[in-house]
Amino acid sequence: MGRIPRAYLVNRLITLGLTVFIAATLIWIIPRLSPVDPAEIMLGRMAAGAGAVANSEEILAQLRANFGLEDPLLVQYTKYLWNIVTFDFGISTATFPTSVASLIAQALPWTLGLMILSLVITFLIGNLLGALMVWEESPNLVKVAIPAAMVFTSIPPILSGLLLMWVFAAKLQWFPLTGAYGLTVEPGWTWDFTLSVIEHGTLPALSIVIVTFGFWALGMRGLMITVQGEDYVTLAKAKGLRPRAILYRYMIRNAILPQITAFALKIGLLIAGQVLVERIFAYNGMGKLLYDAILDQDFPVIQGVSYVIILMTALSVFLVDLIYPFIDPRIRHEARP
Amino acid sequence: MTDAPLTKAEDRRRARRIRRFDNPWLNPKLFWGAGLLLGIVILGLLGRVFWDPDLVFVGSAMPKLPPPGFENLRGQGGTFAHPLGTEGSGRDMFALIVIAAPNSLFVGLLASLIGMSVGITLGFTSGFVGGRTDDVIRVLSDVMITIPPLLILVVFQSAFGDVGLTMMALLIAGFVWQSPTRLIRAQVLSMKQSGYVQMARLSGASTAHIMFREMLPNLVPYLFGSFIANVTTAIVTAVGLEVLGLGPQRIPTLGRVIYEAINSGALIQNLWWWWGIPTLLLAVMFIGLLLINLGLDEVSNPRLRKLRL
Numbered sequence: 001m002g003r004i005p006r007a008y009l010v011n012r013l014i015t016l017g018l019t020v021f022i023a024a025t026l027i028w029i030i031p032r033l034s035p036v037d038p039a040e041i042m043l044g045r046m047a048a049g050a051g052a053v054a055n056s057e058e059i060l061a062q063l064r065a066n067f068g069l070e071d072p073l074l075v076q077y078t079k080y081l082w083n084i085v086t087f088d089f090g091i092s093t094a095t096f097p098t099s100v101a102s103l104i105a106q107a108l109p110w111t112l113g114l115m116i117l118s119l120v121i122t123f124l125i126g127n128l129l130g131a132l133m134v135w136e137e138s139p140n141l142v143k144v145a146i147p148a149a150m151v152f153t154s155i156p157p158i159l160s161g162l163l164l165m166w167v168f169a170a171k172l173q174w175f176p177l178t179g180a181y182g183l184t185v186e187p188g189w190t191w192d193f194t195l196s197v198i199e200h201g202t203l204p205a206l207s208i209v210i211v212t213f214g215f216w217a218l219g220m221r222g223l224m225i226t227v228q229g230e231d232y233v234t235l236a237k238a239k240g241l242r243p244r245a246i247l248y249r250y251m252i253r254n255a256i257l258p259q260i261t262a263f264a265l266k267i268g269l270l271i272a273g274q275v276l277v278e279r280i281f282a283y284n285g286m287g288k289l290l291y292d293a294i295l296d297q298d299f300p301v302i303q304g305v306s307y308v309i310i311l312m313t314a315l316s317v318f319l320v321d322l323i324y325p326f327i328d329p330r331i332r333h334e335a336r337p
Numbered sequence: 338m339t340d341a342p343l344t345k346a347e348d349r350r351r352a353r354r355i356r357r358f359d360n361p362w363l364n365p366k367l368f369w370g371a372g373l374l375l376g377i378v379i380l381g382l383l384g385r386v387f388w389d390p391d392l393v394f395v396g397s398a399m400p401k402l403p404p405p406g407f408e409n410l411r412g413q414g415g416t417f418a419h420p421l422g423t424e425g426s427g428r429d430m431f432a433l434i435v436i437a438a439p440n441s442l443f444v445g446l447l448a449s450l451i452g453m454s455v456g457i458t459l460g461f462t463s464g465f466v467g468g469r470t471d472d473v474i475r476v477l478s479d480v481m482i483t484i485p486p487l488l489i490l491v492v493f494q495s496a497f498g499d500v501g502l503t504m505m506a507l508l509i510a511g512f513v514w515q516s517p518t519r520l521i522r523a524q525v526l527s528m529k530q531s532g533y534v535q536m537a538r539l540s541g542a543s544t545a546h547i548m549f550r551e552m553l554p555n556l557v558p559y560l561f562g563s564f565i566a567n568v569t570t571a572i573v574t575a576v577g578l579e580v581l582g583l584g585p586q587r588i589p590t591l592g593r594v595i596y597e598a599i600n601s602g603a604l605i606q607n608l609w610w611w612w613g614i615p616t617l618l619l620a621v622m623f624i625g626l627l628l629i630n631l632g633l634d635e636v637s638n639p640r641l642r643k644l645r646l
Contacts, residue, residue, distance in 0.1 A: 019480045026484075027492050034496035154627035156573045158580055159616045162595070162604070166613070170604045177605065222634075268485040269570070275487070276577050280599055291581055294495050302495050306488035314483050 009322075016318045023310040024084050027303050028077060041093065041297050089304030094296035100304040103289060108308070110180055111285035114201060115274055118208040126213035127259060130220025131252050134228060137243040146217060153214030158276040161207035165280070168203060175203050178282035204281045208274060219262050223255035230254075257327060264320035268313045275309065364635055370628030373621055377438050384435030392419075392429035393436050393589055400427040404610055422610040424594070425601045430614055437589040438618050440502055444590075445572035447506035452513035452571075453564050459514065460521025461548055464529065475522065478515040486512030486570075487577045494583040502585055509574050513567040520563055521556065528552050558637035565630045569623060576619060591615040 043060055071079070083089065089100035129146050132138040152160065169177040181187065182196040227233065228251065236246045278287025286305050293301035384390075392398065402423040403409045405416060421430035463474040490508055494500060500508070528534055537551050578584040579592025580599075598604075598612035 015476065015479050015483075018476065019483045022480055023484050023489070026489050030489075030493050031496040034498075151624050151627070154569060154623035155620050156576065156623070158576070158595075159620055159623075162599075162612055162616050166604055166609060170607065218631075268483060269573070272485045272487040272574075272577060276580055279581060290491065294491065294581055294583065297495065299495070302492055306492050309488055310484055313485055317483050 012318055012321050016314055019314040020311055023314075024081065024307060027306055028080050031299055031303070032073075041299075084307060089307070090300040092293075092298055092301050094293065094298040094301070100300045103301060104286070104304055104308055107284060107286045107289045107305075110283065111274065111278065111287070114204055114208075114278070114283065114285060115271065117201070118205040118212075118274075119270070121205070122209050122213045123216055123259075123263075125209070126216025127220045127252070127256055129213065130217035131224050131247065131255065133217065133221050134224035135243075135247050135251070137247070150214040150217060152211050153218065155211050156276070157208045157211050157273045158280055160211045161204065161277045161280050164203050164207045164210075176200050180284035200283070204277050204283050207277055208270075212270065212273075215266065216259060216262075219259055220255060223258055224251060227251050227255045257324075260320060260324055260327065264317045264324075267316045267320075271309055271313055364632040366628045366635065367632030370625045370630075370632060373625030373628070374442065377442055377618065377622060377625075381435055381439030384431070388432055388435055389429075390432055390436060392432035395426045395428060398423045398427050398429055400425050401606075401608055401611075403608075404430075407610075409608065410606055421614055422608075424611045425597065425603070425608075430610060433589055433594060434591075434614060434618060437591050437594060437615065438622075440585075440588060441572055441575060441591045441619070442622060444502055444506045444509065444575045445568040447503065448509040448571035448575075449513055449564055449567035451507065451510035452567050453517055453560070455510070455514040456517025456563070457521060457560070459518045461525060463518065463522045464525025465544065465548070471522075474518065478518045478522075481512065482515040482519070484512070486574050490574065490578055491581060491583060494578060499586045500584065502588055502590075505575060505578070505584060506571070509571045512574070513570055516567065517560065517563045520559055524556055524559065525552065528555065558633055562630060562633045562637065565626055565633065569626045569630075572619075572622065572626075591619050 040060065043056055043063065087101050089104070092098050092100050092103060095103070129142075129149075132142050133146050165177060168174050176182065176199060180197065180200050181193060182200070185193050185196045187193055233246065233250055236250050241250075274285075275287035275290060277283070278285040279291040282288055286309060289301065290305045292298075293305065398419055399413070400423055401409055401411070402413060402416065402419055404420060404422045405414070407422075408414055419429050419431065421434065423429055424433065459474050459478070463471045486509060489512070493508060534547060534551055537547050542551070575584060575590070576592035576595075579590050580596050582596055582600075584590060584592060586593075592615075594615045595612050598608070598615075601608075601611075603609075603611045
């Protein structure tokens with residue numbers, strides 16, 4: 001891609017690298033500052049399972065050696081950094097011989113699927129509604145109804161999720177209460193399984209959609225107001241183009257671009273919100289994995305999940321930054337904002 | 338418009354409209370938003386005076402009692418001794434709300450206030466000093482704005498265990514200074530070139546004078562907007578932590594009440610008042626903050642005001 005100036009690319013890459021590095025370092029340092037010893041937690045779990053553990057001191061020492069806790073801090077740190085680059089987060093202490101990476105690999109597709117689906121839906125609905133709010137031709141009902149619906153924008157998806165769960169799963173029983181697919185279906189590319197996944201995914205996706213579309217609608221409204229007064233819109237009207245054509249081809253097309261940058265800033269909050277939605281719906285994604293790990297004090301999993309989610313966020317921001325000037329030729333790549 | 342003389346009522350309405358537009362701060366959204374938040378604060382204050390706060394302790398009443406007029410699954414009716422019912426361990430919901438709701442708001446406000454102060458300092462430093470300092474601050478805020486606070490705090494709290502309200506606010510503050518920093522830096526850079534700042538500089542005003550007397554007043558609507566947005570982020574993060582079972586363990590917070598309700602299967606047992614009331618209160622809080630933010634947008638961006646005519 002020859003069109004991206006090298007200085008800009010380098011600048012973005014450095015920011016990306018620094019973000020990931022700082023996040024990884026924070027994740028590593030924080031547990032080491034705390035008085036909690038992962039080896040003791042592990043031993044505690046063994047004791048809880050067996051009633052009592054003989055020669056616990058030796059086991060403790062062995063566990064510490066296994067976790068690499070005896071090495072000098074600098075060695076531990078460099079090892080950790082290397083491991084994280086290769087997505088090796090060690091072994092889960094709660095589900096002992098399973099590696100954290102494989103746990104994450106199981107959970108990640110669910111999270112990504114749910115996220116991309118709900119994002120696309122909200123982006124489309126939100127921007128269209130925001131545009132309709134400003135458009136002169138839209139019916140009055142739209143202009144009254146949308147601002148009323150926007151009140152929901154500020155509510156985090158976990159609250160809307162609880163409400164939807166209660167109404168549609170607990171009371172009406174139209175949808176299942178928790179899980180990502182039914183207990184009776186075998187995972188695989190079968191019709192039953194797909195149906196079950198859709199049935200289970202509707203409420204989590206919906207709870208994200210109804211509270212986030214307003215964010216896009218709001219932004220779009222502001223941008224449309226700016227576009228509305230532009231000369232090319234006046235000219236298009238004077239030419240007698242159909243109002244609908246003006247809306248889609250002249251107004252929305254020009255207004256939608258800055259919305260994509262807004263997306264880059266919002267993605268962190270979106271992902272964090274979704275983690276919580278997954279937790280309340282017990283949806284098989286990263287959120288549930290994280291929640292279970294917190295309950296079990298399973299540090300390797302907590303670290304791994306946090307790192308992967310932060311990496312996802314940073315990568316999306318990086319990509320949006322790179323792609324954006326291609327979509328909007330008015331913006332040139334600059335080394336500095 | 339006809340030339341017919343306006344009636345008195347019309348005249349007055351028009352005058353009022355003109356006055357309202359003269360003072361952008363007299364904005365209905367701003368009023369409603371502030372009113373909702375104030376309502377929660379007043380609920381907390383009056384509740385502590387007129388209701389028995391000791392009812393927040395476990396076992397102070399029959400567990401899982403519904404509000405009066407409803408029945409729970411065991412067929413028990415509610416009593417007026419517990420107007421909002423009781424939760425799973427026999428705590429009075431009303432007392433719980435009275436104690437918990439202001440706590441959530443407090444965390445949000447404190448975190449945002451600290452973040453704001455840091456942001457103002459760094460933003461001005463960055464914009465004024467320039468050079469290396471600017472580079473460092475700019476890159477650092479660019480980097481930190483991408484890291485979702487919830488996840489770092491999850492790592493922190495699962496390692497350290499119980500935290501207090503103030504500690505939680507401090508932790509969250511570490512993630513809400515970036516946007517004010519960037520905002521102020523950008524504004525300072527553009528304002529530095531503007532006529533009135535040049536003028537002040539030529540007339541020998543000190544840097545502090547230029548910063549606080551010439552520039553800061555122009556930034557007020559932006560700063561308020563950023564402050565409110567950060568309060569929202571802070572409360573969302575705090576509630577997120579609480580719902581994951583982290584956050585303060587011994588002090589009642591709205592998120593913690595929801596956490597306990599979900600874990601006890603309140604949804605299936607139809608104990609709607611247990612999770613529903615804190616959910617509703619949080620929703621009111623967020624709607625209030627949103628209204629304030631929308632109002633502030635109209636204050637700082639007059640183009641939006643025309644729309645409501």
